[in-house]
Amino acid sequence: MHKVRFILVLVLFSLMFAGKVHAQWIQTNGPSYGGKIVCFTMSGTNILAGGPGVFLSTNNGISWTATSLKSSWVSALAVSPNGADGTNLFAGTYDNGVFLSTDNGTSWKAVNTGMTSTCVSSFALSGTNLFAGTYGDGVFLSTNNGANWTAVNTGLTSTSIRTLAVSGTNLFAGTKGGGVFLSTNNGRSWRAVNAGMTSPYVNSLVVSGTNLFAGTNGGGVFLSINNGRNWHAVNKGLMNTRVRTLTVSPNGAGGTNLFAGTFDGGAFLSTNNGKSWTAIGLTDTHVFAFTVVGTSLLAGTNEGIFLSTNNGTSWTATGLSNAFVSALAMSDTTLFAGTWGGVFRSTNNGTNWAAINNGLTKTNVSAFAVSPNGAGGTNLYAGIYDGDVFLSTNNGTSWTEVNEGLTNINVFAFAVSGKNIYAGTSGGIFLSTNNGTSWTAVNKGLMNTRVCALAVSGKNIYAGTEGGVFLSTDNGTSWTVVNNGLTNTTVSALVVNGTNLFAGTEGGVFLSTDNGTSWTVVNNGLTNTSVNALAVNGTNLFAGTWGGGVWRLPIFVRDNH
Secondary structure (H helix, E strand, C coil): CCCCCCCCCCCCCCCCCCCCCCCCCCCCCCCCCCCCEEEEEEEEEEEEEEEEEEEEECCCCCCCCEECCCCCCCEEEEEEEEECCCCEEEEECCCCCEEECCCCCCEECCCCCCCCCCCEEEEEEECCEEEEEECCCCEEEEECCCCEEEEEEECCCEEEEEEEECCCCEEEEEECCCEECCCECCCCCCCCCCCCCCCCEEEEEEECCEEEEEEECCCCEEEEEECCCEEEEECCCCCCCEEEEEEEEECCCCCEEEEEEEEECEEEECCCCCCEEECCCCCCCCCCEEEEEEEEEEEEEEEEEEEEHHHCCCCEEECCCCCEEEEEEEEECEEEEECCEEEEECCCCCCEEEEECCCCCCCCCCEHHHECCCCEEEEEEEEEEEEEEECCCCCCCCCCCCCCCCCCEEEEEEEEEEEEEEECCCCEEEEECCCCCCCCECCCCCCCCCCCCCCCCCCCCEEECEEEEEEEEECCCCCCCCCCCCCCCCCCEEEEECCEECCCCCCCCEEEEECCCCEECCCCCCCCCCEEEEEEECCEEEEEECCEEEEEEECCCCCCC
16 A cells, blocks of 8 residues: 655756666765654663654754664664663564664664564563563563563453553553553453543553553543542543643642643643643644653654743754655745645745645645646646645645546646646546646556656656556556566656656666666665655756665766767
């Protein structure tokens, strides 16, 4: 399935060179991480953040550097003493199990012996016991720093674990669909403790003294004062009840602050154990994780990490903060950025940005196209991932829906060929010949209709799909599959450079010099082969990868002498 990848999309002007590729990929110093941060942990004075890899801050979150674990999506972090005056850092990933670092993230090794699931959601430490919660296979226990794992699931009737928490000798597991479970014997047996809890989807558990708080998906926050035997909702003022994360910190007056991060609704603060809540910013933001560093609060969001030094009254973007930018476009000297928060415009090469969303009723922007409007100006089109195409005729100052005939409105890509505008969607390709006023499906021969990329070269139109590349030579009236040699057919990006056609796939980059008739893999030196974006600048091909940053491949010009 095509994954929506929130990455820095490369927009570089192409100079056309006909040539063969005989070079190796080189990793650039450009962006090497995305914005979504879902977990934190502390190791001494160091802060570690997990998302598209593990990141380290040594200055209270002001700036961040990537560790060497970059190829896995990190969903959980934990730190424990290693018995040699050092620390063990554990990273749980969505796809590759558990990794261990004994040198603050400089190097990592997989530690998964005995673990039947490689999708790890959470960790909890109790003495020398390390517990790992997984999606689907329950809870695993290691007593030897991850060298071996044993499943500890007796009585755990719901094995999709979202969160773990320890309170004294009590171990709690929050699950997806089964509520909260309690073990009093290090996981050897479990029992459900859900009396009064009306939402069984538990995303977060946090202990504050004798209080146990549960953040749920749709039911808000619940409080138990007796180790889970009874629960009651504490949601007054909590305007968003899809709670993703909870954390507590001292409030400086002998009490505690309880913070709740929500899906779409930002962050909330309670100073009275959940009796009432106040919104504290990050509005319209997915808040996945919190951590407290002294008197500072860090929030991990879909747009990176934000720092507050005043209990959430105000927030500042840190060095690991970038919006989910999924599309970029240039129109003359104006740069447009499409994000999952709308459209932004810069007139000074990206130094400053201004939101331009007037009339844009949906803001998950996934694609742009710029074309002449026939009256000496330009039309700017914005494709929305979860619905609609919008048109601006005034550089984004205002927007109008242009969707007539567009029966599938999840738009992933655009291409412009003369007066023709093509839209690639999750339901095929649509053509407009009248500036988006109306659209017609043009899918004859298109055997896979989830179109993630489009490119034009003369009279040839190429479509990148989850079933490979298709070619049309008649303005989309008919399509032919052109996949010979394309060993990975999940195509996310296409770019044309003279007679060279490059395809970015989940298996790296492929090159065709004969209009797609045959393909050759060009991955020499490319250690991250999940490629989401391609662009050509002069004699260099750039590839944006999922979690591996930006890579450059020199394209040599053919010597005709």
